[in-house]
Structure formats: structure tokens, C-alpha cells
Amino acid sequence: MAKSHLRKCLALAFCVYMITACSHKNVVVLVPDPDGRVGSITVANAAGSVEIDTANESTAIRDAETAPGAPAEMKQKDIDKLFGQALAIQPQPPVHFILYFEKNSTRLRPSSLAMLPDILSAVQARRSEHISVVGHSDTLGDKSYNLALSERRALVVQKLLVKKGVDEAFIETTSHGEENPLVKTADNVGNPKNRRVEVVVR
Amino acid sequence: MKLASLLMLSVAISIFSFAPCVAAEEFVGLVKSVEGQASIARGGETKEVVAGMDIKMGDVLKTGGDGSVGLIFSDDTIISMGPRTELAVEDYLFEPIEGKLAFIARILRGTVAYLSGQIAKLSPESVQLVTPAATIGVRGTHVLIKVD
Numbered sequence: 001m002a003k004s005h006l007r008k009c010l011a012l013a014f015c016v017y018m019i020t021a022c023s024h025k026n027v028v029v030l031v032p033d034p035d036g037r038v039g040s041i042t043v044a045n046a047a048g049s050v051e052i053d054t055a056n057e058s059t060a061i062r063d064a065e066t067a068p069g070a071p072a073e074m075k076q077k078d079i080d081k082l083f084g085q086a087l088a089i090q091p092q093p094p095v096h097f098i099l100y101f102e103k104n105s106t107r108l109r110p111s112s113l114a115m116l117p118d119i120l121s122a123v124q125a126r127r128s129e130h131i132s133v134v135g136h137s138d139t140l141g142d143k144s145y146n147l148a149l150s151e152r153r154a155l156v157v158q159k160l161l162v163k164k165g166v167d168e169a170f171i172e173t174t175s176h177g178e179e180n181p182l183v184k185t186a187d188n189v190g191n192p193k194n195r196r197v198e199v200v201v202r
Numbered sequence: 203m204k205l206a207s208l209l210m211l212s213v214a215i216s217i218f219s220f221a222p223c224v225a226a227e228e229f230v231g232l233v234k235s236v237e238g239q240a241s242i243a244r245g246g247e248t249k250e251v252v253a254g255m256d257i258k259m260g261d262v263l264k265t266g267g268d269g270s271v272g273l274i275f276s277d278d279t280i281i282s283m284g285p286r287t288e289l290a291v292e293d294y295l296f297e298p299i300e301g302k303l304a305f306i307a308r309i310l311r312g313t314v315a316y317l318s319g320q321i322a323k324l325s326p327e328s329v330q331l332v333t334p335a336a337t338i339g340v341r342g343t344h345v346l347i348k349v350d
Binding site for chain 2: 025026027028029030031032033034037038039040041042043044045061062063064066068079082083084085086087088089090091093094129130132172179180202
């Protein structure tokens with residue numbers, strides 16, 4: 001009697017040990033975006049799912065056959081302890097700039113030219129070695145002309161950046177012609193929003 | 203006749219051999235920051251991770267005990283990995299004009315921070331962060347994941 005009880009106890013202890021030792025416990029935490037906004041996540045497996053839409057709420061999932069645990073707040077110091085190194089290496093989000101041009105021209109609009117210092121400080125802040133410069137046009141005129149125009153626009157921006165000290169090797173220049181408009185229009189329609197160069201600083 | 207078919211064959215070969223080159227040119231992502239030891243496995247080869255290197259679909263990244271890595275994808279998604287972490291870029295597609303969007307990352311172990319980009323904004327259902335015990339769906343957000 002006592003012997004079988006002991007055996008049961010041992011078996012139970014062994015089970016508990018196996019579960020803790022072998023489980024690939026997962027923890028998922030929702031944290032605010034860099035701008036302070038809080039999104040939402042769904043954590044799901046075959047056994048169930050949990051929704052989280054509150055900052056610093058977390059769920060623990062024991063294994064794929066066990067439903068994710070009820071959301072619980074994770075203290076900031078625990079977040080730092082668990083994820084400090086992953087967060088320390090997190091790159092700054094890329095920045096996008098849109099520079100507009102005069103009609104059928106490679107001349108930058110004054111308000112866009114004025115954005116150059118912002119681009120340069122974004123390059124410096126990120127020590128960026130990966131800058132995309134993508135030229136576009138509106139649909140006025142024929143396709144091949146617009147492809148060439150968008151290419152010339154991209155080159156103008158590339159040269160401006162190089163002149164201000166950005167290493168040419170870090171700039172990747174491409175041109176999309178009229179194929180990738182910001183505002184969709186019929187063919188042969190002039191649109192100031194489509195006469196542009198997009199710069200992405202990563 | 204023989205010449206014509208030979209010509210066709212050579213055209214076909216040149217088209218097929220050219221196609222992968224074009225696909226390879228597409229920018230998927232880059233290693234923005236790296237500290238300590240980290241490796242990247244691509245097509246059976248393993249290399250050391252260095253800052254500035256390109257990331258491709260199918261890559262598996264691993265960090266050592268002192269390693270950490272920060273990645274930026276073409277849609278602005280940011281993934282960063284702490285030490286002793288293994289992550290696979292299982293699917294990546296960012297062609298917003300055609301509406302072709304996919305982001306699937308598998309976290310095999312370690313600690314990962316995910317910060318959503320344009321794919322999550324345009325099509326949240328196209329983003330999946332897969333762990334051994336669950337799959338995480340996101341709505342434009344910042345998530346921390348730990349896999350023991």
C-alpha cells in the first residue's frame with residue numbers, strides 16, 4: 001500500500017520534472033512602438049489563442065498542445081532582464097523622404113530642396129551605409145521618356161547627397177518611370193505628387 | 203530547322219539562367235548592427251555575420267553566447283536578436299503594387315524583438331512570427347519573444 005503510494009509520488013515527481021526540463025516554454029510580450037502607440041497581437045496554437053492589446057502584457061505558452069496562458073503584466077525590469085540585449089542592438093527605424101520636382105524637369109521644388117539637411121542628419125544619426133534613391137515621374141508623355149526623366153531626377157538627388165559628403169558607395173539609385181505613382185492617374189496626366197524622388201535612409 | 207531549334211534552345215537557356223539573377227537583385231534586407239559572434243546559413247553554407255551584409259529569404263541566423271544582431275528589411279520591418287538565438291526568414295515578399303506581401307519568421311530559440319513594417323500595415327494577416335509552441339499574429343506593433 002505504502003509502496004504503491006511512494007511509486008505514484010515518484011512517478012508524479014518525474015512527470016513534473018520532465019515537463020519543466022523538456023518544455024520549450026515561450027514568452028511573448030507586447031511593448032509600445034517607438035512613437036508610444038500600442039498595437040495588438042494574437043498568440044495562438046492548436047489548443048487556443050490569446051489577444052493582447054495592452055502595453056507590457058505578456059503570455060506564456062508551455063508547449064504547442066497547451067493554450068497560451070492568460071495575459072499578465074511583465075515588469076519593466078523583467079523586460080530589460082530578458083530582452084535587454086535584443087533591444088540594445090535594435091536598429092533605428094528607416095526614414096523615408098519624398099522630394100518633389102517641377103513639371104517635366106529635374107529641378108527640385110524649393111520646399112523639397114530644403115529637406116536636404118534633414119536627410120543628411122538622418123544619414124548621420126544612423127551612420128547609414130544603405131540609402132535608396134528612387135526616381136519617379138507622372139504619366140504625362142511617353143513611358144520611355146518618363147523612365148529617363150525619373151532616372152535623371154534620381155541622379156540629381158544622388159549628386160546632391162554626394163556633394164554634401166555622403167559616400168557614393170552607400171547610395172543605391174533606381175528609377176521607376178511612371179510605373180509606380182504615388183497618386184494613381186490615367187495615362188498622360190500630369191500630377192505634381194508623382195514627380196518625385198523617394199529617399200530611404202536605413 | 204536544326205539551327206532554328208538550336209537557337210530557340212539557346213534563347214530558352216539564356217532566359218532561364220537570367221531569371222534567377224534578376225530575382226537575386228531584389229533587396230530583401232540587411233544586417234544593420236552586429237555584436238559578438240553570429241552566423242548566417244544560406245543554401246548549405248555558413249558564414250560569419252558582418253554589418254552591411256544582405257539578408258535573403260531562407261536565411262537562418264544564429265547568435266553565440268555573446269552575440270546580438272539587428273536586421274532591417276526592405277518594408278522597414280526590424281528584427282533584433284539577443285544571444286543564443288536562432289531565427290529563420292521563412293517567407294518574405296514585398297511587392298505592394300501587386301499586393302504580394304508576406305513576412306514569416308521562425309524563432310527556434312533565444313530572444314527576439316520584432317518591430318512591424320509596411321507589410322504588417324498593409325496586410326496584417328500576411329505576418330506570422332512562429333515559435334515552437336505558438337504563432338503570433340500582429341497588428342502594427344512591437345513584440346518581444348523568448349523561446350527557451
